[in-house]
Amino acid sequence: MAISISISAAERDTGLSKDALRVWERRYGFPAPMRDSLGERAYSLEQVEKLRVLKRLLDQGHRPGKIIHYSVQELQQLAQESVPAIKMAAESGAENAELQGFVDLCKAHQAETLRHNLAQSLSRMGLERFIVELMAPLNQLVGEAWANGTLQIFEEHLYTESVQAVLRTAISMLQRPHAAESIRPRILLTTLPQEQHGLGLLMAEAIFVLEGANCISLGVQTPIMEIVNAANAQRADIVALSFSQAMNPRQVLQGLEDLRKKLPVTTEIWAGGHSPVLARRPPQSVYVLPNLADIHTRLSEWHARDQK
Amino acid sequence: MAISISISAAERDTGLSKDALRVWERRYGFPAPMRDSLGERAYSLEQVEKLRVLKRLLDQGHRPGKIIHYSVQELQQLAQESVPAIKMAAESGAENAELQGFVDLCKAHQAETLRHNLAQSLSRMGLERFIVELMAPLNQLVGEAWANGTLQIFEEHLYTESVQAVLRTAISMLQRPHAAESIRPRILLTTLPQEQHGLGLLMAEAIFVLEGANCISLGVQTPIMEIVNAANAQRADIVALSFSQAMNPRQVLQGLEDLRKKLPVTTEIWAGGHSPVLARRPPQSVYVLPNLADIHTRLSEWHARDQK
DNA sequence: TTTTACACTTTGTCTAGGACAAACTATTGA
DNA sequence: TCAATAGTTTGTCCTAGACAAAGTGTAAAA
Numbered sequence: 159m160a161i162s163i164s165i166s167a168a169e170r171d172t173g174l175s176k177d178a179l180r181v182w183e184r185r186y187g188f189p190a191p192m193r194d195s196l197g198e199r200a201y202s203l204e205q206v207e208k209l210r211v212l213k214r215l216l217d218q219g220h221r222p223g224k225i226i227h228y229s230v231q232e233l234q235q236l237a238q239e240s241v242p243a244i245k246m247a248a249e250s251g252a253e254n255a256e257l258q259g260f261v262d263l264c265k266a267h268q269a270e271t272l273r274h275n276l277a278q279s280l281s282r283m284g285l286e287r288f289i290v291e292l293m294a295p296l297n298q299l300v301g302e303a304w305a306n307g308t309l310q311i312f313e314e315h316l317y318t319e320s321v322q323a324v325l326r327t328a329i330s331m332l333q334r335p336h337a338a339e340s341i342r343p344r345i346l347l348t349t350l351p352q353e354q355h356g357l358g359l360l361m362a363e364a365i366f367v368l369e370g371a372n373c374i375s376l377g378v379q380t381p382i383m384e385i386v387n388a389a390n391a392q393r394a395d396i397v398a399l400s401f402s403q404a405m406n407p408r409q410v411l412q413g414l415e416d417l418r419k420k421l422p423v424t425t426e427i428w429a430g431g432h433s434p435v436l437a438r439r440p441p442q443s444v445y446v447l448p449n450l451a452d453i454h455t456r457l458s459e460w461h462a463r464d465q466k
Numbered sequence: 467m468a469i470s471i472s473i474s475a476a477e478r479d480t481g482l483s484k485d486a487l488r489v490w491e492r493r494y495g496f497p498a499p500m501r502d503s504l505g506e507r508a509y510s511l512e513q514v515e516k517l518r519v520l521k522r523l524l525d526q527g528h529r530p531g532k533i534i535h536y537s538v539q540e541l542q543q544l545a546q547e548s549v550p551a552i553k554m555a556a557e558s559g560a561e562n563a564e565l566q567g568f569v570d571l572c573k574a575h576q577a578e579t580l581r582h583n584l585a586q587s588l589s590r591m592g593l594e595r596f597i598v599e600l601m602a603p604l605n606q607l608v609g610e611a612w613a614n615g616t617l618q619i620f621e622e623h624l625y626t627e628s629v630q631a632v633l634r635t636a637i638s639m640l641q642r643p644h645a646a647e648s649i650r651p652r653i654l655l656t657t658l659p660q661e662q663h664g665l666g667l668l669m670a671e672a673i674f675v676l677e678g679a680n681c682i683s684l685g686v687q688t689p690i691m692e693i694v695n696a697a698n699a700q701r702a703d704i705v706a707l708s709f710s711q712a713m714n715p716r717q718v719l720q721g722l723e724d725l726r727k728k729l730p731v732t733t734e735i736w737a738g739g740h741s742p743v744l745a746r747r748p749p750q751s752v753y754v755l756p757n758l759a760d761i762h763t764r765l766s767e768w769h770a771r772d773q774k
Numbered sequence: 775t776t777t778t779a780c781a782c783t784t785t786g787t788c789t790a791g792g793a794c795a796a797a798c799t800a801t802t803g804a
Numbered sequence: 805t806c807a808a809t810a811g812t813t814t815g816t817c818c819t820a821g822a823c824a825a826a827g828t829g830t831a832a833a834a
Contacts, residue, residue: 170659170689171659171689267699310695312688312695312696315685316682316696318685319683319684319685322685323634323638326630326631326634326635326638327635329631330631330634333578334578348623351478351479352478354662374577374624375627376620376623376627377626380620381478388575388620388623388624391620392575
């Protein structure tokens with residue numbers, strides 16, 4: 159009577175492909191799901207939980223063969239050790255306490271209060287500092303807490319919704335009622351089809367709008383050909399893309415390369431976010447922005463280039 | 467030198483599983499992709515385009531074996547014929563002209579103007595009429611135009627982003643600064659993990675908030691166990707779920723059934739949206755709301771039940 | 775004529791194990 | 805210490821068979 163789920167549900171809930179799940183079972187003996195009356199795999203919730211933690215560690219650069227036989231506890235510890243950003247944050251006491259306060263609100267399911275406090279911090283700090291100094295590290299902390307199992311998935315959803323509400327309100331208040339066509343740079347924001355995390359994109363949009371750029375966001379998951387069509391239709395100067403850790407490195411590089419080939423040379427590509435490949439093997443012909451604060455400098459450079 | 471894409475890219479861009487793509491090729495001879503130097507399938511853009519139209523028709527209840535050998539033109543015509551809602555709209559001249567105006571703005575890529583005009587209509591009509599009389603049919607029209615190929619994908623993204631911005635602003639202005647815990651019903655809004663369309667959810671949220679309900683949205687794609695956890699943590703009276711046409715009917719019913727089993731009996735499940743199964747084989751023990759206007763009546767009924 | 779029951783057909787997803795390139799690691803030689 | 809080479813690991817693709825669930829059609833009963 160224990161709850162178990164099919165392979166396609168496991169694929170959905172863990173982010174690991176069916177093929178990967180089957181080949182791991184063959185090679186490493188984990189996961190070794192039960193079989194239902196039809197001989198089909200039935201994964202237990204414990205297995206799914208462990209798979210989720212494994213996925214997170216793979217995204218951080220670990221290799222399955224080395225870590226697959228660790229217990230969930232060992233894996234969670236490994237996850238904690240391997241994120242220096244959090245340890246850093248943990249040391250700068252006061253600031254960290256504030257961040258932790260927001261995480262605690264998530265855990266207490268106080269969506270209203272969370273939203274209210276975020277909005278308050280926003281007014282106090284101003285949008286730019288709010289994003290760079292609060293949202294960015296907070297996102298990290300939340301992602302980390304989620305990987306540890308400290309934060310449940312629905313609590314993370316609650317967080318994402320609240321942040322989104324606050325950010326979107328801020329952006330819509332900043333946007334010009336009737337933006338002149340001529341204002342430049344014209345920036346097209348979106349993510350590749352595999353990437354469904356939209357928070358990074360929203361933060362980038364806010365910073366761009368603050369800097370006076372002309373932003374058009376397509377939301378997440380736009381097919382490459384459509385990004386090209388949109389960039390041409392909008393005569394975009396820059397296509398800005400956001401990547402999360404969870405994205406397949408191969409697809410990141412392949413996608414950027416494809417896009418570069420199909421976009422006019424006059425359109426720049428700016429890539430931001432926490433995909434490890436961007437730092438490790440930054441692709442030529444694409445501008446990589448390791449963090450949001452770089453947007454300011456890069457925009458100045460763009461204006462300088464544009465003058466010429 | 468013609469552009470072609472891998473099977474996993476085709477899966478992404480069409481919404482058809484790899485397995486389905488392979489088995490169609492085996493059974494019907496379509497799609498019959500080229501093979502690259504490694505013997506792997508390479509789908510042409512034309513094939514992907516046809517597959518997309520096919521997917522849309524399957525979602526409307528057509529069967530692959532009957533329609534797979536039609537040309538793209540024939541399929542598009544079929545798509546147009548089989549949506550009575552649009553034909554109806556096409557007949558009520560004046561209103562239709564207004565809707566068409568919005569679609570035209572999408573086609574002209576005037577995101578700013580689109581957003582502005584939507585906001586204007588919103589102020590003029592009030593939120594409830596705006597959603598029920600404008601957004602709902604407009605969504606239909608846009609979905610239809612997309613299936614026809616009249617509207618490009620990125621134009622549809624532009625539409626979604628604009629609507630979302632307008633709706634979210636409206637909702638955040640309505641929400642109580644500090645909602646009393648005691649206000650009821652407490653409604654948890656989200657979609658099942660397979661469902662990534664969030665517009666319907668947002669429209670429902672707006673109506674609920676207007677009606678004075680206590681809304682907590684988890685955004686899209688929440689795993690079933692997490693919906694249960696969230697509903698318990700929030701002591702939700704109602705779990706409201708939104709479904710689009712594109713969702714697999716089997717998973718809709720299975721998901722609703724699972725959820726019903728795991729939620730406390732005191733928590734009601736309300737299902738809305740355009741999934742054909744909801745109309746054809748409405749599941750017991752779940753309240754089906756065929757359209758947004760029903761929310762009002764159903765809420766009155768809820769309050770009556772609650773009195774007792 | 776409409777409804778119910780049963781058989782037949784269609785369709786999507788699962789199964790298995792083999793193959794291979796790309797990414798990563800270790801070892802060698804300069 | 806670094807660069808090139810050889811070996812290992814890993815994910816995704818391949819084929820082809822199986823089966824239940826959903827849909828369709830036909831015949832008997834109401």
